[in-house]
Amino acid sequence: SQQGEEDPQALSIQEGENATMNCSYKTSINNLQWYRQNSGRGLVHLILIRSNEREKHSGRLRVTLDTSKKSSSLLITASRAADTASYFCATDDNNDMRFGAGTRLTVKP
Amino acid sequence: DVKVTQSSRYLVKRTGEKVFLECVQDMDHENMFWYRQDPGLGLRLIYFSYDVKMKEKGDIPEGYSVSREKKERFSLILESASTNQTSMYLCASSWGGTGGYEQYFGPGTRLTVT
Numbered sequence: 001s002q003q004g005e006e007d008p009q010a011l012s013i014q015e016g017e018n019a020t021m022n023c024s025y026k027t028s029i030n031n032l033q034w035y036r037q038n039s040g041r042g043l044v045h046l047i048l049i050r051s052n053e054r055e056k057h058s059g060r061l062r063v064t065l066d067t068s069k070k071s072s073s074l075l076i077t078a079s080r081a082a083d084t085a086s087y088f089c090a091t092d093d094n095n096d097m098r099f100g101a102g103t104r105l106t107v108k109p
Numbered sequence: 110d111v112k113v114t115q116s117s118r119y120l121v122k123r124t125g126e127k128v129f130l131e132c133v134q135d136m137d138h139e140n141m142f143w144y145r146q147d148p149g150l151g152l153r154l155i156y157f158s159y160d161v162k163m164k165e166k167g168d169i170p171e172g173y174s175v176s177r178e179k180k181e182r183f184s185l186i187l188e189s190a191s192t193n194q195t196s197m198y199l200c201a202s203s204w205g206g207t208g209g210y211e212q213y214f215g216p217g218t219r220l221t222v223t
Contacts, residue, residue: 042113043152101149101151
């Protein structure tokens with residue numbers, strides 16, 4: 001069963017704008033991961049944030065985690081057309097990983 | 110670089126056929142996973158394996174079986190394919206043990222059962 005739920009389901013922005021996607025979950029976690037999927041391909045791992053961390057950065061990506069609210073957000077700054085993809089959060093509780101249904105991001109050139 | 114390969118990108122089978130989907134990883138990972146992905150439902154875990162010859166049911170194992178005879182290879186078997194098994198199938202692998210590890214995914218197999 002799904003654990004994480006992404007919001008919004010779809011997001012369309014112009015190149016250069018920032019994109020923010022949210023993930024909410026229901027039970028305790030050890031860590032939360034974000035993945036990206038280009039159309040018709042496999043998922044690619046972006047970033048992992050542990051339950052004792054509040055924020056993590058990787059290039060243009062910024063992930064926050066609020067365990068009290070059971071939520072996480074993924075921010076992509078200065079978006080590019082190549083960022084067009086689906087983004088999934090995955091909650092991990094002792095290697096029991098659950099994926100959400102994803103946010104479909106479209107970045108218009 | 111970790112590489113996870115799947116035997117086919119696209120597959121068309123008839124109802125009632127036995128279908129084999131193969132997955133191979135080259136990083137000596139202990140854990141391997143099979144998911145199916147359907148629009149609006151995200152990824153759902155079918156089976157996973159944390160060691161050779163070991164398997165555990167995921168959330169939707171009905172109609173599927175798996176085989177892991179070698180560490181690098183994890184096979185998904187549809188014993189008698191049905192139209193409701195038309196889907197994208199994704200294989201993944203990761204390091205074992207606790208601590209939380211990223212999963213490495215194959216490119217996926219889009220299976221159509223007619």
